[in-house]
Amino acid sequence: MPxxxxxxxxxxxxxxxxxxxxxxxxVVDKISDPRQEKRCRFxxxxxxxxxxxxxxxxxxxFLAVKYKVGDVATSDxxxxxxxxxxxxxxxxxxxxxxxxxxxxxxxxxxxxxxDVVRRFESAFALIRNAGERDEDAxxxxxxxxxxxxxxxxxxxxxxxxxxxxxxxxLQMELERLATTIYHNKIVxxxxxxxxDRRHGLVVTDLETKREIxxxxxSFYMDVGEARKALAGxxxxxxxxxxxxxxxxxxxSRMITSNxxxxxxxxxxxxxxxxxxxxxxxxxxxxxxxxxRVGERVTQEQATKLDSIFESRxxxxxxxxxxxxxLVLVLFYFPxxxxxxxxxxxxxxxxxxxLLTLMTIGNFVVLKIAFIVSTAxxxxxxxxxxxxxxxxxxxAASAIIVRIILNSEVALVYCAVCAPLLGIMFNSxxxxxxxxxxxxxxxxxxxxxxxxxxxxxxxxxxxxxxxVAMAISFQFxxxxxxxxxxxxxxxxxxxxxxxxxxxxxxxxxxxxxLFHYTTDIKLLELxxxxxxxxxxxxxxxxxxxxxxxxxxxxxxxxxxAINANPLLARVAAYYHDxxxxxxxxxxxxxxxxxxxxxxKLSPNMSALIxxxxxxxxxxxxxxxxxxxxxxxxxxxxxxxxxxxxxxxKAKGLAxxxxxxxxxxxxxxxxxxxxxxxxxxxxxxxxxxxxxxTLSDPTPARIxxxxxxxxxxxxxxxxxxxxxxxxxNLHEIAKSFNRILAGIYHQRIDYPEPAYKEKGSGGKKxxxxxxxEPAKALAxxxxxxxxxxxxxxxxxxxx
Numbered sequence: 168m169p170x171x172x173x174x175x176x177x178x179x180x181x182x183x184x185x186x187x188x189x190x191x192x193x194v195v196d197k198i199s200d201p202r203q204e205k206r207c208r209f210x211x212x213x214x215x216x217x218x219x220x221x222x223x224x225x226x227x228x229f230l231a232v233k234y235k236v237g238d239v240a241t242s243d244x245x246x247x248x249x250x251x252x253x254x255x256x257x258x259x260x261x262x263x264x265x266x267x268x269x270x271x272x273x274x275x276x277x278x279x280x281x282d283v284v285r286r287f288e289s290a291f292a293l294i295r296n297a298g299e300r301d302e303d304a305x306x307x308x309x310x311x312x313x314x315x316x317x318x319x320x321x322x323x324x325x326x327x328x329x330x331x332x333x334x335x336x337l338q339m340e341l342e343r344l345a346t347t348i349y350h351n352k353i354v355x356x357x358x359x360x361x362x363d364r365r366h367g368l369v370v371t372d373l374e375t376k377r378e379i380x381x382x383x384x385s386f387y388m389d390v391g392e393a394r395k396a397l398a399g400x401x402x403x404x405x406x407x408x409x410x411x412x413x414x415x416x417x418x419s420r421m422i423t424s425n426x427x428x429x430x431x432x433x434x435x436x437x438x439x440x441x442x443x444x445x446x447x448x449x450x451x452x453x454x455x456x457x458x459r460v461g462e463r464v465t466q467e468q469a470t471k472l473d474s475i476f477e478s479r480x481x482x483x484x485x486x487x488x489x490x491x492x493l494v495l496v497l498f499y500f501p502x503x504x505x506x507x508x509x510x511x512x513x514x515x516x517x518x519x520x521l522l523t524l525m526t527i528g529n530f531v532v533l534k535i536a537f538i539v540s541t542a543x544x545x546x547x548x549x550x551x552x553x554x555x556x557x558x559x560x561x562a563a564s565a566i567i568v569r570i571i572l573n574s575e576v577a578l579v580y581c582a583v584c585a586p587l588l589g590i591m592f593n594s595x596x597x598x599x600x601x602x603x604x605x606x607x608x609x610x611x612x613x614x615x616x617x618x619x620x621x622x623x624x625x626x627x628x629x630x631x632x633x634v635a636m637a638i639s640f641q642f643x644x645x646x647x648x649x650x651x652x653x654x655x656x657x658x659x660x661x662x663x664x665x666x667x668x669x670x671x672x673x674x675x676x677x678x679x680l681f682h683y684t685t686d687i688k689l690l691e692l693x694x695x696x697x698x699x700x701x702x703x704x705x706x707x708x709x710x711x712x713x714x715x716x717x718x719x720x721x722x723x724x725x726x727a728i729n730a731n732p733l734l735a736r737v738a739a740y741y742h743d744x745x746x747x748x749x750x751x752x753x754x755x756x757x758x759x760x761x762x763x764x765x766k767l768s769p770n771m772s773a774l775i776x777x778x779x780x781x782x783x784x785x786x787x788x789x790x791x792x793x794x795x796x797x798x799x800x801x802x803x804x805x806x807x808x809x810x811x812x813x814x815k816a817k818g819l820a821x822x823x824x825x826x827x828x829x830x831x832x833x834x835x836x837x838x839x840x841x842x843x844x845x846x847x848x849x850x851x852x853x854x855x856x857x858x859t860l861s862d863p864t865p866a867r868i869x870x871x872x873x874x875x876x877x878x879x880x881x882x883x884x885x886x887x888x889x890x891x892x893x894n895l896h897e898i899a900k901s902f903n904r905i906l907a908g909i910y911h912q913r914i915d916y917p918e919p920a921y922k923e924k925g926s927g928g929k930k931x932x933x934x935x936x937x938e939p940a941k942a943l944a945x946x947x948x949x950x951x952x953x954x955x956x957x958x959x960x961x962x963x964x
Contacts, residue, residue, distance in 0.1 A: 208519060215523045216494040222530045223591040224487050234464045234472055244458050245552065250451040252474040256466065257447040269440040270367035272432035275379060277372065279425040280345035287341050290315045294332050318420050327413040331406050340402050344418060348397055352387035353424045360387060394419045454552065490590065497583050505579045512575045521681055526584065529564040537592065551651050556598060557637050557658040561588065562629050563669040565606030570613050570674060571683045581606035597640050608632045609666060616686040617733055619671065626667025633659035684793025689737045692792060699790050700740060703747055709755030710746045713854060714739060716909065720850035723901040728842065728894040735843040738799035741792060742847050745783025749775060769816035773809045773832045780804060780834060802844040803851060804834040805884040838887045845888040846898065849876060853902050863910035872902045
């Protein structure tokens, strides 16, 4: 038998094994402040959405190799989506053509004649002022005149101007000459202008910079021809011929072109024409082969590859912002709806952490699969890249959520993840439908996962649905009668099995990291050869047998009310493991020995009985039985009253004049919170009471069962679980059936002949017949008396 030192070693080892649980899952659940919990969940939501954004945002190309013209391609490269690619060579050619045909800009000085006249007027005014002041016509005087006329003025010319100042018709003659000369279009180079005129001209006003309406520019002359024309003109002045010649020579030097080439405006015009030319685009369809392995890359292929590989920073930024917003919306609003409207949707902090990590892991795996399928398209070009999608484990995460949590959470999880997966797979609606239906069917297939084979059965169901969807998609895309349909069917069928394989390999890892108790884990705990049950069998054999019988009772009751039979049975096996530490203080383990409670006070006896719940919880934690089992251990006795010691204490209090507090003789609780916990409480009390029946006939068992259930119901122990009166009726019927099978009657075997002689012969027929009749009459009377105390005849057909 184990010693106290062995118990200490076991507790120390168990404490060390709990370190991982306390570091991972329990830390999250210890957040008690609602505001802090809400803040933590929001941070977790945002970080998850941010990571998913980087995974979901479409990539322009997954390969990192870039090819130049003349390089040899090392693999086949296909377009992963539709692209509109700019043909840079053709675009540059178009822009050069637009630039070449852009018109040349000339500025026309419409005030050239007036400017010449005004300069002469200024010079004559200066001369008159100088004459009035009797200033000497020296070098400084000539420089001032030259600055006004923008020409160097000689002494003779200055003297001639001084003499012509007094002529009244001088100004009119100058205006006539300037207007006549500048009436024509004067250019710098007649040959260059002829070429420009054939190319195309745009003439703008020199002052306003506005375009002048098209005119006739076929009559033009250069500056030399204008000066010759001026030389042939005569001045109608009274001055001498020499003075007139000097004036015409000075005027000839002042003649400049009035139609001037504007280089800056011409360059701007060419730039505008180039910018106005839109790029030439051509479309590359998804799946189109761009370059094959072993081919030399041409200029066109290099252009396509450069456009595909090119990272468009600003476009990707805004795309990422849009994806992030969509992820946040899809996370928040379905979660809020489920919390408000779905009764069983109440994930804890540890559940939220698991869902986020599982979501990220799921998208990472599918992103890698997406990349691999793109690479496979180059290795096996006869299979369309999209066909590989049917093999991807879209339903695996939903199946895992259903196994670990419940169907409500799995449904919301599918509704959130399916649209995001569609976006990641090039905004494919088919992927959305495929992931959503596959996840729902897979989650439905593991609703009662009592054995590992159920996962593969669910995988087969997913395969059937996948094949049906694959064929439907092929008909929808008008490509049903192609070789690709055969590939789709094969990959879709294998995809369901692959989902089951992924789930089978992932479930134990999640159970170990997060300490969840799934049905698969319960199957392992249901083995009666586990160390803790073997120790219970050795140290407390009566409790062990009691737990096994309670397990049979609760399993039958759970099947009758559609609860979880596996959880109920396993919890019943372990609900009294706390009795291992003090087995001899519980009557089922004493046998015919001494009752240790005879030497204890009722309060101390009640305290010992109550303590086995706390010790059972500690032992369950050390053995990693899981939170559902631990909760049922705590709730298996509710807040029920230890009646025997309570009545004994009241009897002693009458003598000793002491008050007895009923709360000291009640279990600390809590009351059962689930149907499985309520079943364990009922079966525990019924099985214990059944052992007190001296003659356990079906009638006595039925009366005992309904009395125990009624008393528990009246005591309020079932107020916080979801057991209805109809459920209690079904539970009582199942208990009656099981107990009747356990306490069935057997016929009395006849004694051997040598014993009959020694005992004086066998009984008469009358004696043997009268005793069973009498016993049946006594039992009928007792059943009638006990029937009046019941609230309801539970378990009656």
